[in-house]
Amino acid sequence: MPEASGDHAIESTPTITIVAGRRSAGLDLYDLWRHRDLFYFLMWRDVKVRYKQTLLGASWAILQPLLTMILFTVIFGRLAKVPSDGIPYPIFAYAGLLPWTFFSNAVTISSNSLVGNAAIITKVYFPRMMIPAAAVGAGLVDFAIAGVILIAMMAWYGFGLSFAALMLAPLVILTVILALAVGTWTSGLNVKYRDVRYALPFFIQMWMYASPVIYPTNFVPQQWRWLLVLNPLTGVIEGYRSALFNRPFEWQHMAVSAAIGMAMLVYGTYSFKQMEREFADII
Amino acid sequence: MAGASVRACNTTVNPIIKIRGLGKQYRIGKRRVTRTLREAAMDSVTAPLRYSRSFLRRTAGDAGNVGKRDTIWALRDLSLDVGEGEVLGVIGRNGGGKSTLLKVMSRITEPTTGRIDLHGRVGSLLEVGTGFHPELTGRENIFLSGAILGMRRNEIERKFDEIVAFAEMDQFVDTPVKHYSSGMYVRLGFAVAAHLETEIILIDEVLAVGDAAFQKKCLGKIGDVARQGRTVLYISHNMASVEALCDSCIYLIGGRLEEAGKPRDVIAKYMASQTRANSGTISLAEHPGRRPGYKPHLQSLELRSGAKTAVGAIRMGDPLTIVMSFEAASPLRPVVGVTIKTTQGAPVCSVNDRFSMQLRDCKMVSRGTVVCDIDQLMLMPGQYNVDVSFGDFGPELDVISDAISFDVLPADMAGIGRLPPSSQGPMYCAGTWKLCEDTDRL
Secondary structure, three states: OOHHHOOOOOOOOOOEEEEOOOOOOOOOHHHHHHOHHHHHHHHHHHHHHHOOOOOOOOHHHHHHHHHHHHHHHHHHHHHOOOOOOOOOHHHHHHHHHHHHHHHHHHHHHHHHHHHHOHHHHOOOOOOOOHHHHHHHHHHHHHHHHHHHHHHHHHHHOOOOOOHHHHHHHHHHHHHHHHHHHHHHHHHHHHHHOOHHHHHHHHHHHHHHHOOOOOOOHHHOOHHHHHHHHHOHHHHHHHHHHHHHHOOOOOHHHHHHHHHHHHHHHHHHHHHHHHHHOOHHHHO | OHHHHOOOOOOOOOOOEEEEEEEEEEEOOOOOOOOOHHHHHHHHHHHHHHHHHHHHHHHOOOHHHHHHHHEEEEEEEEEEEEOOOOEEEEEOOOOOOHHHHHHHHOOOOOOOEEEEEEOOOEEEEOOOOOOOOOOOEHHHHHHHHHHHHOOOHHHHHHHHHHHHHHHOOHHHOOOEHHHOOHHHHHHHHHHHHHOOOOOEEEEEHHHOOOOHHHHHHHHHHHHHHHHOOOEEEEEOOOHHHHHHHOOEEEEEEOOEEEEEEOHHHHHHHHHHHHHOOOOOEEEOOOOOOEOOOOOOOEEEEEEEOOOOOEOOEEEOOOOEEEEEEEEEEEEEOOEEEEEEEEOOOOEEEEEEHHHHOOOOOOOOEEEEEEEEEEOOOOEOOEEEEEEEEEEOOOOEEEEEEEEEEEEEEOOOOOOOOOOOOOOOOOEOOOOOOOOOOOHHHO
């Protein structure tokens, strides 16, 4: 018995069946699980090469939100006098920028990930969803590094962590779900319509102004607030601030975020599975 | 459908690979693939009109023609059984459907018709260094590429030393791959791929790369894999390796199964079909070697040697004239290239006016004939294939692989009544020899 087929003697049911014109493009969770090592290595690659051949290396993970925070503090905090719920504006902005920077970077990198990996997509089979998902996962490292700065800033401004900080865990998961939903969907769309690459940065910028990153939710007039809450990032960013600064949680807003986030993930995944079938032919 | 075309069926009771009625259609030419949102938006506006028009046409019984023009079948009605442990060679010209078959089997692309049952995991080795990242070290790339090819992490760890030893590069394993020579790169790439342990392995011959010694090692490894009792599909243009490695062989033409059986017989049929074309003239209007996606611009090709008649065999050292007629939709300045290759597919030499630009100032024409004169054909005796490409000063408009083949006949090149020895490489070089006893006066 050859070693390779030791425990794979021919069964009556085939291991893999390839049929033309399959209608259902279900999410094969077992297939994803079998490729978990690949997911790890793709994520690890994205982390490793992200800051290769840069002078400052991983410092960029800190510099990006830090410099934006300084810029926003000067322009919005000092000049425009945007209120910040009684929290010092720098740390108020940074607490919002932390999840926002993760989300926007994850979505941007993820949306270009399939096109950037065209060479392997046309040569090997694996669940394609691994690629945009790994790009999102790799962003978590930057997220963690930037988080350390936040802790330092909180100590500086005299904020201690309370039990409310435990809510950070589900909030991080929700942020990842949102990034995954948007990133997966746009990455698939980008294969077919390269417009995504040009439209997305603009869209992301608009999205930031439509999220309570530089202003608190109550800055928006009452009659328009429902619109802001429909943006799933609103509940998330508010949640981070509540958890960090021990403020009352807006459970309703977070529930809306979670519901919309899950719906987006389901739609993004479904849409991706539909588009996936053409990837190798049109990428 | 099943029974009709199962000619490669070797009466295997439990085939490990069972293919039935497999087809893969690609859209070409006037495609409806929209690439930008603007086109998609326009498309959604014009779609109702187009559908109603195509509906009218279909009711008028004209739909068949429309489909034929816009699409090609890279694979058509293929049915095949492969038994466990069988090593199957897949041969045919470029565009015959070999690569498409492997891509469909490895689930890279979906078939348009038919089904495949695979009783085992599939590993596909279609390229050297799949997934290598230039910034990562050799060690890191072994893990990355291994994982992309479908290996588990502990499997790679177990085989790591073996892979490094096979690639002969232990002292460079922690150097980023971008600093590797191209030889080192392909050695490492092949080494990773060669250690896949799936029950079914799909191999493209391009894997056997590098210098002659490493090529031999690659073919040896493919042979080892075959002898381990694993099922192998091996695509190759190298008939000698197919005959040596394979138990059976299939020959694909235009995506269809032309012949299946013992390698020796199938190869003989393939070679015969190759030499039949040696009349020195061929129509290119509908040529099977036309690369997918190109429209016919070149219409005919004729080989001449001195006289004004077509010849399929040219004496070495004699002149070769290549005459090609073309037609284009609008006037252009033709840019034509010709590549002469061995029957194994290795390019020997190339004459391309994109480089020499002699027709740069010619008149713009929409049809005409381009003539290329080679004063002396310095090739060793044997058979050669010709690739041709046609374009204007922009992109290529038409590319045909193996457009025609011709024979080079031996000749008394040295003028002493002796013919040059065979199998000494494809190029003939006239050297001048002298002997100097005193090295200083050289």
